Every structure is written in structure tokens, then in C-alpha cells.
Amino acid sequence: MKPLEEKQLSATYKYKGRIINVRLDEAQIANGNKAWREVVEHPGGVGIALEDNDGKFFMVRQYRYGISHETLEFPAGKRELGENDLLTAKREIVEETGYEGKNWIYLGEMVPTPAYDSERIGMYYAQVDKYVGQHFDEDENIILEKYSLDELVDLIMKQEIIDAKTIAMTFMVKELKNKK
Amino acid sequence: MKPLEEKQLSATYKYKGRIINVRLDEAQIANGNKAWREVVEHPGGVGIALEDNDGKFFMVRQYRYGISHETLEFPAGKRELGENDLLTAKREIVEETGYEGKNWIYLGEMVPTPAYDSERIGMYYAQVDKYVGQHFDEDENIILEKYSLDELVDLIMKQEIIDAKTIAMTFMVKELKNKK
Numbered sequence: 234m235k236p237l238e239e240k241q242l243s244a245t246y247k248y249k250g251r252i253i254n255v256r257l258d259e260a261q262i263a264n265g266n267k268a269w270r271e272v273v274e275h276p277g278g279v280g281i282a283l284e285d286n287d288g289k290f291f292m293v294r295q296y297r298y299g300i301s302h303e304t305l306e307f308p309a310g311k312r313e314l315g316e317n318d319l320l321t322a323k324r325e326i327v328e329e330t331g332y333e334g335k336n337w338i339y340l341g342e343m344v345p346t347p348a349y350d351s352e353r354i355g356m357y358y359a360q361v362d363k364y365v366g367q368h369f370d371e372d373e374n375i376i377l378e379k380y381s382l383d384e385l386v387d388l389i390m391k392q393e394i395i396d397a398k399t400i401a402m403t404f405m406v407k408e409l410k411n412k413k
Numbered sequence: 414m415k416p417l418e419e420k421q422l423s424a425t426y427k428y429k430g431r432i433i434n435v436r437l438d439e440a441q442i443a444n445g446n447k448a449w450r451e452v453v454e455h456p457g458g459v460g461i462a463l464e465d466n467d468g469k470f471f472m473v474r475q476y477r478y479g480i481s482h483e484t485l486e487f488p489a490g491k492r493e494l495g496e497n498d499l500l501t502a503k504r505e506i507v508e509e510t511g512y513e514g515k516n517w518i519y520l521g522e523m524v525p526t527p528a529y530d531s532e533r534i535g536m537y538y539a540q541v542d543k544y545v546g547q548h549f550d551e552d553e554n555i556i557l558e559k560y561s562l563d564e565l566v567d568l569i570m571k572q573e574i575i576d577a578k579t580i581a582m583t584f585m586v587k588e589l590k591n592k593k
Contacts, residue, residue: 236554236556237474237475237476237483237554237555237556238476239476239478247427247428247430247435248427248428248435250427250435250437250451251449251451252451252529253435253451253453253529255427255428255430255433255435255453257430258478260478262554263554264554269431270478270479271430271431271432271433272478272479273433273435273453273479273530275526275529294417295417296417296418296419297524297527297528298419298438298440298450298452298528298529299450299452299453299524299526299527299528299529299530299531300524300527300531300533301531302527303417304524304527341570341572341575342572342575343575343576343577343580344477344479344480344484344575344576344577345525345526345577346455346479346525346526346530346532346577347477347479347480347482347484347575347576348477348478348479349432349433349455349478349479350453350479350526350530351479351480351481352526353480374416374417374442374443374444375417376416376417386588389585389588390521390585390588390589392521392522395521395522395523395524395527396523396524396527397523397524397525397526397577397578397580397581398577400523400577400580400581400584400585401577401580401581401584404580404581404584405569405570405580408566408569408570409570
């Protein structure tokens with residue numbers, strides 16, 4: 234075993250749900266010990282920083298049930314089975330903003346809670362293309378807003394944006410633009 | 414109900430575990446529909462950006478079982494019952510680096526996966542104080558490394574750092590320093 238590795242010794246599903254599954258595994262640790270590891274299995278998803286022609290980014294205000302509070306986030310969505318990340322991003326951005334994107338740039342991948350959750354989020358930047366109309370899932374209830382990159386940084390530092398992928402993507406887009 | 418609000422109608426525990434619990438709730442949505450919501454309950458924790466006297470930050474390389482891969486992250490730890498965030502941060506930074514911190518600054522709170530997980534992470538900056546010795550939990554196996562803020566930004570843009578709190582904290586610390 235590599236010095237940091239942990240090997241799965243056993244796996245027991247404790248919950249098989251709609252979006253997530255939960256396992257309790259026993260793992261072999263490289264230092265000789267064994268440990269119990271709880272794992273939330275999640276399909277992961279994508280986030281999209283879509284910039285309009287005035288340098289404003291489309292943002293979604295919505296209620297997030299997990300934290301019992303509303304948030305302001307970049308548009309995002311879950312992967313569907315067999316769908317690659319760019320396809321998910323292109324589908325989700327139309328569903329939530331009504332606009333297609335163009336000049337897509339892959340910012341990279343982010344893991345929100347790697348200790349106990351398999352979720353990975355692919356992060357994209359795109360520029361606004363033609364309007365084709367929004368279409369929401371029936372249990373989606375969102376308000377669209379638009380902010381410049383500097384406004385987003387201010388909102389992060391003032392704690393009005395606290396969503397992890399939105400914080401990461403704001404600064405990564407800023408970093409990319411500074412390098413150009 | 415407020416326009417975006419979702420109200421808990423029922424809650425059923427599907428798993429009560431060591432670190433997490435999982436609920437399946439039925440929720441009333443403001444648009445009149447009802448929806449099923451899965452929620453992972455997690456105690457949350459803190460992350461600490463500890464800077465030494467040469468402008469280098471203490472980083473932890475460790476295996477993260479949830480993503481079956483090692484990561485490079487700021488030192489972090491879970492809240493213990495009844496403990497406030499600053500106490501958790503002061504305890505964890507000694508456990509993982511061996512150093513006490515001083516001149517603590519609260520950067521704010523971040524939610525890694527607000528749709529389905531209650532976890533909140535308190536983020537702190539501190540400067541290195543006296544060495545008092547590391548002490549790990551028996552199933553912890555970590556390597557300590559140190560990097561400057563510019564090196565951390567490079568590692569993020571090269572995708573060698575993909576942990577959400579570490580990305581958020583790196584840029585938030587940079588933002589704070591730029592304002593000084």
C-alpha cells in the first residue's frame with residue numbers, strides 16, 4: 234500500500250435513495266489500523282459561469298433545503314446517467330437561464346466534501362449566445378439575477394454568497410481573466 | 414410562505430450513523446407543489462489557513478475515502494458537540510500542525526453542498542505561534558507541507574488542489590491581504 238492509501242475491506246449499503254446512496258465501509262489504513270468510513274454516493278454535477286455581453290453573470294437565487302436557507306449561486310445541475318459534463322452544462326444553462334452558451338471553457342473539477350461524499354463538480358465558463366427559453370423541473374423555484382465579477386467578489390466577502398462552487402468559480406474566472 | 418421557501422411536512426430517518434444521519438423529508442414548495450428532499454445531517458467543521466513567519470501556509474496531504482484519492486487541503490476538522498468554531502479551530506490546528514495560532518481572523522462560513530447536506534464550514538486565518546507538538550487521531554494519516562499563497566493559487570489553477578474549502582479560503586485570504 235502507498236503511505237496514505239486506504240483500501241476498501243467491506244461495503245454495506247445503509248440507504249439507497251432517489252439522488253444519494255449511503256454506504257458504511259471498513260477500510261484498511263496504511264499505518265496498519267482499520268477504520269469505519271461512511272460514504273455518501275452522489276452523481277455529481279456541473280456549475281456554469283455564463284457571462285452576458287455587459288460582463289454580468291447569470292445567478293440563481295433559490296431555497297436550499299439541506300441548509301434550510303436561500304442561496305445565491307451560479308446555475309448548476311446534476312449529471313444524468315451516461316451524460317458527459319459539457320452536455321450537462323449545456324442542458325442546464327438553457328433550463329435555468331433560457332440562454333445557450335458559446336466559447337465554453339472548462340475551469341476544472343472541485344470536490345465539496347471529499348472525506349465522506351463522492352460528489353465531484355465540473356466547473357465551466359461560457360459566453361451568452363441566443364435565447365431559446367427557460368424550462369424548469371416542476372419542483373424548481375428560482376429567481377434569476379445578474380452581477381459583475383467584482384460584485385460577486387464583494388458578495389462573497391460580505392457572506393451573501395456562501396455556496397462553495399460559486400466561491401471557487403468566481404475567483405477561478407477572475408484568475409483566468411487576469412491572465413489574458 | 415415566502416416566494417422561495419420550502420416547509421418541512423414530514424421527516425423520516427433512513428440512517429443514523431457515526432458522523433452523518435440521513436433523512437427523507439416531504440416538503441411544501443411555495444409554488445403549491447410538494448417534493449421529496451433527501452438530507453444528509455453533518456455536524457460541520459472548520460478550516461484553518463495558518464501562515465508561518467515566511468509567508469508559507471501549512472497544508473495537509475491525506476487520503477480522502479469519499480473520492481478514493483489523496484488531496485492537498487488546509488488543516489480542518491469536525492465540530493464536537495457544544496464546541497464553538499474558534500475553539501474547534503484552535504484545537505484542530507495544534508492536532509494537525511503542532512503549532513498554536515495567534516491573531517485569528519474569521520473569514521466567514523461556506524456551505525459545500527447546500528441542496529442536500531446541512532454541513533457548514535467556518536473558515537479562519539491565523540498566524541503561527543509557539544510549537545506545542547502534534548497529536549493525531551489513531552485513524553488519521555497525514556503529511557504536512559507548506560506553500561506560499563501564490564503557489565496555492567497555481568496549484569488550484571493546475572487542479573492539484575480541488576478541495577472546495579481550500580479553494581475558497583486561498584482566494585479569500587488573498588482578497589483580505591490585497592485590501593490591507
